[in-house]
Amino acid sequence: MTAAPGLPRFADALSRFVFEHTAVRGALASLDVCCRDILACHAYPPALRRVLAELLAAAALLASTLKFNGSLIVQLRGDGPVRMLVVECDAALALRATAQWRDDAESLPATTDLATLAGSTARSRLAITLDPKDGGPLYQGIVGLEAASVATLIEHYLTTSEQIESRVVLATDGDRARGLLLQRLPGAGAADDAAWEIAAAAASAMTSADLLDAPGPAALLGAHFPAADIRLFEPRAAHFACGCSETRIGNALRLLGRAEVDGILAEQGRVGATCEFCNRQYTLTAAQARALFADDPRPDAGLRAAPAGGLPH
Ligand SMILES: [Zn+2]
Structure with missing residues (x-):
């Protein structure tokens, strides 16, 4: 593996990478201080904290795939314990979040999943909006909440809306959030199938502890994709900022x-x-x-x- 020089600590950063000579690319998001600062803005119930933390990592990963200078907005509308939540990430990796919830959300176990928080799957929707901010048209993808986990929902969105085969792994301890995105580039040929299958299987086998305990992007990728020749790009700093x-x-x-x-x-x-x-x-x-x-x-x-x-x- 070749790593960018002067790699900073594995905190508040988004690191993109490519598997050399194959049609596989990806990104790692690590949100520490900024995740804590965003979650500290409101007295979120524990289950909502975890879901917001995962969505913050997911938003940073999704933003890493954008090619415009705008914002990515993940918005949930539900009729369950959580009525509404919004997570935003702009092209400069400025993140913020908010949510509205009912009193009964307070007593739910911390591990309660997004679908349960949102209530009825028939009436709850996760909308992912790309706002170019330069006068270009808004793009919005709607994901039903049939899948329970944030990672599965984001994978579903990327596969159906973006039509890019993807694997997403998200982890949080309620304060920090980390995420891995792995994508098979469009137009990949049959020769890339094996590389993708191996990489996707390794991503799927990754645990929350693997992500949370890793000392840095290079160590994480080296440990889980040992056979791959990975080029890691210079990490970009993620931060909490509100445009109000x-x-x-x-x-x-x-x-x-x-x-x-x-x-x-x-x-x-x-x-x-x-x-x-x-x-x-x-x-x-x-x-x-x-x-x-x-x-x-x-x-x-x-x-x-x-x-x-x-x-x-
Ligand atoms: Zn504000």
């Missing part, structure tokens, strides 16, 4: 509508809003709030209905 700002909060309040904002001002004399991702509190004075509608003085300007799930960021 006073401007975005102002835009959200505009969508809420002047009548609604006037009602809040009449009651409280100011408007408070909390970013549902990072929990940052924003407070607008009456003058600041009224200035949002300065160009449209009609009392019913904007939409009256609050967006589902609270104020967008």
